[in-house]
Amino acid sequence: MVLDCKHVWREISNYIEGTVDSKLREAVETHLAHCRHCAAVLDSTRNILVLVGDDRTFELPVGYSDRLHARLSEIMVEEAPGG
Amino acid sequence: MPENPKTAVATGPAGDEANTIARILAGERELFHALIQPYEKCLYFAAFSLLKNQADAEDCVQDAVLKAYRALASFRRESKFSTWLATIVMNVARGRLRHDRVLEFQSIDHEPEEDESFTPAVISDWREVPLEVLERKEVREIIQQAIAGLPEKYREVFVMRDVQELSIAETAEALGITEGLVKVRLLRARLMMQKSLAPRLQTKRSGPFGFLRKEAGASWF
Numbered sequence: 001m002v003l004d005c006k007h008v009w010r011e012i013s014n015y016i017e018g019t020v021d022s023k024l025r026e027a028v029e030t031h032l033a034h035c036r037h038c039a040a041v042l043d044s045t046r047n048i049l050v051l052v053g054d055d056r057t058f059e060l061p062v063g064y065s066d067r068l069h070a071r072l073s074e075i076m077v078e079e080a081p082g083g
Numbered sequence: 084m085p086e087n088p089k090t091a092v093a094t095g096p097a098g099d100e101a102n103t104i105a106r107i108l109a110g111e112r113e114l115f116h117a118l119i120q121p122y123e124k125c126l127y128f129a130a131f132s133l134l135k136n137q138a139d140a141e142d143c144v145q146d147a148v149l150k151a152y153r154a155l156a157s158f159r160r161e162s163k164f165s166t167w168l169a170t171i172v173m174n175v176a177r178g179r180l181r182h183d184r185v186l187e188f189q190s191i192d193h194e195p196e197e198d199e200s201f202t203p204a205v206i207s208d209w210r211e212v213p214l215e216v217l218e219r220k221e222v223r224e225i226i227q228q229a230i231a232g233l234p235e236k237y238r239e240v241f242v243m244r245d246v247q248e249l250s251i252a253e254t255a256e257a258l259g260i261t262e263g264l265v266k267v268r269l270l271r272a273r274l275m276m277q278k279s280l281a282p283r284l285q286t287k288r289s290g291p292f293g294f295l296r297k298e299a300g301a302s303w304f
Contacts, residue, residue, distance in 0.1 A: 009201070009202075009203055009274065010270065012203075012270070012273070012274070013266065013269050013270035013273050013274075014266060014270070016273075017251065017266075019251075019266075037205060040206050041203040041204075041206075041277060041281075044203075044204070044206060044277055044280075044281040044284075044285070045203070045273055045274070045276070045277040045281075047284075048226075048273075048276050048277055048280050048281065048284070049245050049273070050214070051214070051216075051217065051226060051284070052226060052230070052245050052246060052276070053245060053246065053248060054214055054217055055124070056214070056217040056218070056223070057128075057217055057223055057226050057227070058127070058128040058131060058132075058223070058227070058246075059223070060124060060127055061137055061141060064123075064127060064141060065123055067141065067145070068123060068141075068144060068145055068148060069116055071145050071149070072115065072116065072119075072145075072148060072149065072152065073116075075149055075152065075153075076112045076113070076115065076152070079152075079153065080110075080112065081107055081108055081112065081115065081152050081153065081155040081156060082153045082154065082155070082156060
């Protein structure tokens with residue numbers, strides 16, 4: 001199976017997920033070994049996901065957790081959990 | 084000395100959570116604090132990414148957590164508690180977004196998936212990006228803005244999978260869409276993020292093709 005760049009881009013997300021079958025994975029890797037551009041696209045996408053998933057990317061507002069639990073406590077005094 | 088009810092239970096593994104939920108429903112209400120504690124950070128990140136506003140995100144999480152408390156008896160063990168909570172936050176956030184644009188007629192769920200192909204950013208190299216860059220406020224803001232700039236249906240999927248780190252199946256369950264549609268939207272969201280961020284975060288110091296590649300699946304960091 002020979003893939004062009006567009007085909008590789010279409011598979012990049014599943015490739016990162018590890019959900020492509022072995023035949024397709026091999027074809028993607030063969031392409032990546034010879035295509036600097038697609039290799040850079042893969043690496044940059046993967047790196048961005050690492051940055052996005054890092055706890056430091058988002059800051060919690062000061063006092064967020066305290067306010068959340070305080071509001072919860074107010075309700076808990078008055079109400080039992082329901083459903 | 085009595086244990087602090089906010090820290091007295093171990094949560095995380097499904098068995099522990101199921102036990103904790105049973106105890107809460109049996110009357111130990113205070114344990115609900117500990118039950119949600121492992122998730123409160125992620126819930127905020129998700130709400131912030133969707134609502135793009137600190138105050139709205141905080142209100143959204145508070146409302147969602149109160150809903151979860153009030154509906155705890157309806158939680159079914161077929162779902163993970165984290166997925167159930169994420170679903171509630173997502174629904175509250177969606178409700179707020181829809182409320183903010185009452186004149187908009189068409190539901191996003193019924194928009195056709197565009198068939199256009201997405202072209203990633205062309206970059207000649209991508210050197211290692213040290214996680215320390217996240218200490219810089221402007222880098223964090225660039226990333227947050229890129230997420231905020233995604234169209235809503237892509238942003239939802241991206242936030243659940245890549246910010247909250249739910250699985251594809253859990254994301255599909257939380258959003259009420261198929262796993263196939265999650266994958267399609269995730270691909271587009273990730274390529275949009277690459278296109279938006281790669282040129283801005285790319286380091287300029289390297290020589291020709293100076294980035295390092297590692298095996299598929301391996302972290303760079």
